[in-house]
Amino acid sequence: MATEALLYKNRALLLTQSFFIKDNKAELLLHAHKYDFDIAFFSEVSAFAQAVEASGDNNLFVIDLDALHNMQADMQSSRKTLLLSELLARLPGGHSYVYLQSARQGGRFLLQQRLVDSDCLAYAEKPIANDVLVDKLFNLFVQKKRGDVVRLMFLGDATHVDEAALQEQRVELIRYDDVNTLHLRVKELQPDMVMIGEAEYERTEAIVRVLKKNIEADPVREIMMLQRRIDVDLTRNALASGFDGIIPLISRELLTAQLVNRANKIRVSKDLIGKDRATGLLNKVGLQKKTQELICNAGREGRPLALGVVDIDKFKTINDTWGHYFGDIVIKRLSLTLSSHVGEHDLLSRFGGEEFVVVFWDCSLEEGARKLDAMRQAFGAIPFEVTPGTVRHFSFSGGVAAYPEYKTGNELFLRADAMLYEAKQAGRNQIRIAPAR
Structure with a gap:
């Protein structure tokens, strides 16, 4: 239908062998369209590189490494196999790539190291079913999005985190100082993460159980303890009481980085649980x-x-x-x-x-x-x-x-x-x- 190309907000550019396109194109497109993205197929590096250069933010760039065996190194060469180093040199910089590889290629650690050090967003091993590949690509589209704001409620001394750095990564910091009413505030604001200082935990050890036993508790929510001193017994007791993680206070920068990483994982989980895959809307x-x-x-x-x-x-x-x-x-x-x-x-x-x-x-x-x-x-x-x-x-x-x-x-x-x-x-x-x- 004439308007179909306008339907899909996201697109995957796929550099692959011609026989792979011939055998899989229709089924790949059928699955991709159900997940609200389109696929553009390329069999030449030059055309693929030009398309990458002209692409916007809503794209993934996928390379089937088996395609190297069916491409000439340059116009003057009769050699059919393009070396990996030549391919990587011809790919536009400033972009991340998804690599598909055979089991034989996947068994070579130096090759994996070369890929992950060369703007690699992810790699996958073939054979991989078309519906599985499309599902994995959809997950990558979700991860590339900035997503919703993640709320972090902090009980205790919040000066240990860089609030400006959190805001830049769409993490909202909510300070709170009363352990006895924390459960009420969590119920009201529904934060995605709760950070509790070790001193506040020691004063009211039941706080995590109170938060988690609420039938309306969000299963995706992470409750963590900020530990300022090494104490094995304290750590063991905190984990037994229900904390999802114990984060040692090493430095302000490292604590902030860990919270951002956890927020990104929560954001992806929330998208996968709470979004309709075909439309990207809330389910x-x-x-x-x-x-x-x-x-x-x-x-x-x-x-x-x-x-x-x-x-x-x-x-x-x-x-x-x-x-x-x-x-x-x-x-x-x-x-x-x-x-x-x-x-x-x-x-x-x-x-x-x-x-x-x-x-x-x-x-x-x-x-x-x-x-x-x-x-x-x-x-x-x-x-x-x-x-x-x-x-x-x-x-x-x-x-x-x-x-x-x-x-x-x-x-x-x-x-x-x-x-x-x-x-x-x-x-x-x-x-x-x-x-x-």
Whole structure:
């Protein structure tokens, strides 16, 4: 379809042998598109290098080392094998590369050392199934993104960390000094990491158990102790009480670096757990957590929220008529349309199948309905080429409910979903709003 190339925000550039492209191209593309990225195939180093130079930030650069055996070193040489050193010399600097290699190549440690010292983002051993390769590449796309802000709550002397360096890496430092009310503050702010000084732990040894036994505790959250002195018994007791890690205080710089590394791992884990792989939007798990946080913030600040639920009209007919692959394309186009209409503090989720949820921050019921209707009109204007020369337009229906009329995320969703059902029953392609109680 003519608009397909516009669907994918990310792209992988793949330098590989021609037979690999011939045998795997269609299946690789099918898997990649489901993960919301495209693949461009290259069999010549020069064309690949030019494409790398012209690429933006949303790209991965993948090199199949077996391709070296099918490439001439230069125009004047009859030698078919390009040496690794020649390939590395011709790759544009300032970029990181993913290398695919055979088991024989993977067994050579000096080769691995050469690769990781040469702008290597990652390497993988073949044979590797197409769906597995695509899944691994998706994970790398996630890791390349800066992602959400990670919150670090620090109980104790926070002067041991470089707050400016943390902020630069999108880590927010929250200082706190009362061990007896820490569990309440953690419940309210839902930090991703909690750092507790050894003195505070020794005063209240039950603090970690109190934090972890809460049924609403985030399983991704890391609780760490900052240890200023070497004490084996203290370390053993702290680990037994539930700490995820003990970080010795060696220097301010090293402590900050360790916290940044842990924040990056948490960020990736949160993306993989809380994001829908096909669209990159929040999934049901991610939405529920974020909505709870947004409602807490709205309550503290006295702001309204509007939650909308939308569902593509007659989506089963779309799948049955033009296939599930085309249905996936429709879902992606809707996700991009909705994304372009949400603000920085709004939430957007692919809740499941063809159903999406949007939460508008500081937004009344009526304004939320207007925003959702603007999304409906924008999606309805998109031409889909279902077959060569044949264009169709599709629609969605939606329902809206508002906070504080409905107090919890579950109440908001159920009421908005009921309004969605009314919109469907009334003829589809419209928005219905929840009446006042």
